[in-house]
Amino acid sequence: MRRLLLVAPFVTAAVAAPLHAQGAPHLNPLVDLLAARKPVFGLYAPSNRRPPARPGAPPAPETPAKSPAQLATDALAQGGSDYIFDGGMEHDFDAGYTSFTEFAKGYWSAEPFASGGVRRLRQPLVVKTPEIAPDPIKARARIAQQLNLGVNTIVFVGVESAEEVKQGLAMMRPASSGGTRPDDVGAAPKLWGMSEQDYRAKADLWPLNPKGELVNWSIVESKAGLARIREIAAVKGIGVLFPGAGTLRGVFTTTDASGKRAFDEAGWESAIQSVLAACKEFNVACGYPAGLGDIELRMKQGFSVFVIGWGENGFKTVELGRKLAGRPATNAEEWR
Numbered sequence: 076m077r078r079l080l081l082v083a084p085f086v087t088a089a090v091a092a093p094l095h096a097q098g099a100p101h102l103n104p105l106v107d108l109l110a111a112r113k114p115v116f117g118l119y120a121p122s123n124r125r126p127p128a129r130p131g132a133p134p135a136p137e138t139p140a141k142s143p144a145q146l147a148t149d150a151l152a153q154g155g156s157d158y159i160f161d162g163g164m165e166h167d168f169d170a171g172y173t174s175f176t177e178f179a180k181g182y183w184s185a186e187p188f189a190s191g192g193v194r195r196l197r198q199p200l201v202v203k204t205p206e207i208a209p210d211p212i213k214a215r216a217r218i219a220q221q222l223n224l225g226v227n228t229i230v231f232v233g234v235e236s237a238e239e240v241k242q243g244l245a246m247m248r249p250a251s252s253g254g255t256r257p258d259d260v261g262a263a264p265k266l267w268g269m270s271e272q273d274y275r276a277k278a279d280l281w282p283l284n285p286k287g288e289l290v291n292w293s294i295v296e297s298k299a300g301l302a303r304i305r306e307i308a309a310v311k312g313i314g315v316l317f318p319g320a321g322t323l324r325g326v327f328t329t330t331d332a333s334g335k336r337a338f339d340e341a342g343w344e345s346a347i348q349s350v351l352a353a354c355k356e357f358n359v360a361c362g363y364p365a366g367l368g369d370i371e372l373r374m375k376q377g378f379s380v381f382v383i384g385w386g387e388n389g390f391k392t393v394e395l396g397r398k399l400a401g402r403p404a405t406n407a408e409e410w411r
Contacts, residue, residue: 146178156393161203165204225263247280260274293315293316295307365382366389
């Protein structure tokens with residue numbers, strides 16, 4: 076079984092190859108990056124949320140809220156980011172969906188397509204969807220709503236079985252490919268800038284369909300999921316598999332009778348490494364929510380897809396990651 080490429084500090088010929096050498100570019104550049112085994116770096120979408128005030132610090136000056144179009148423009152201005160990530164629909168789908176819909180409107184009005192002869196998104200939209208297993212009927216409807224906004228990547232959270240992943244993957248695929256996605260595709264064809272017929276041909280799941288423009292990420296973040304990590308990683312159609320490092324930190328934290336909390340760091344790290352090992356065994360890209368302090372280590376270990384927080388530290392993390400990976404500073408340079 077082939078293993079994932081270690082990306083730092085060594086850069087192989089396959090990783091260093093320009094994207095245009097990998098074949099006809101996709102509308103969704105994540106497909107080309109993953110196919111070329113290139114490390115991927117993306118930022119959370121910016122928002123109008125204010126950081127909590129530090130004790131004793133003077134109140135921050137009031138600044139006017141930005142419109143969704145302004146926030147989208149800010150996100151797209153980060154030329155080193157490979158995608159825009161939104162996790163707001165994970166816990167309260169209805170509220171998160173309403174907010175994301177406004178952001179998506181701003182995104183599609185903010186010139187998200189790269190300049191040049193190839194129609195390609197500068198930064199595709201990646202969104203979390205709530206857990207599938209508790210209510211597959213609702214899950215199918217939610218995923219369809221997200222795809223109909225022109226989303227390119229759906230992230231399954233709290234995955235605990237291979238069957239759950241298979242159900243979710245089918246929800247992303249059209250009936251013509253054996254999937255269960257509803258026939259109504261909403262405004263997605265217009266947003267992608269193509270006919271409905273062309274959209275239906277392209278809105279399928281990569282790598283199951285090499286010409287597909289949709290990608291799945293799946294996150295394992297419970298002991299039940301960790302116990303089945305190999306069977307989950309073996310599911311064909313997962314584009315990227317993640318350990319849910321933040322949630323797993325809570326899983327490996329206990330409270331004793333006195334109320335004192337204890338974090339089992341060794342157990343937590345072992346869980347993360349078990350996901351990475353399964354990714355390597357089944358030749359699936361492995362993701363991690365990295366920051367400036369750990370991205371180099373995680374890249375050396377073999378993680379290759381990174382979700383990074385918005386802000387100055389996040390921008391520096393993207394810059395460092397691209398440098399370690401041997402990628403140009405911006406996508407515009409890479410796509411020349």
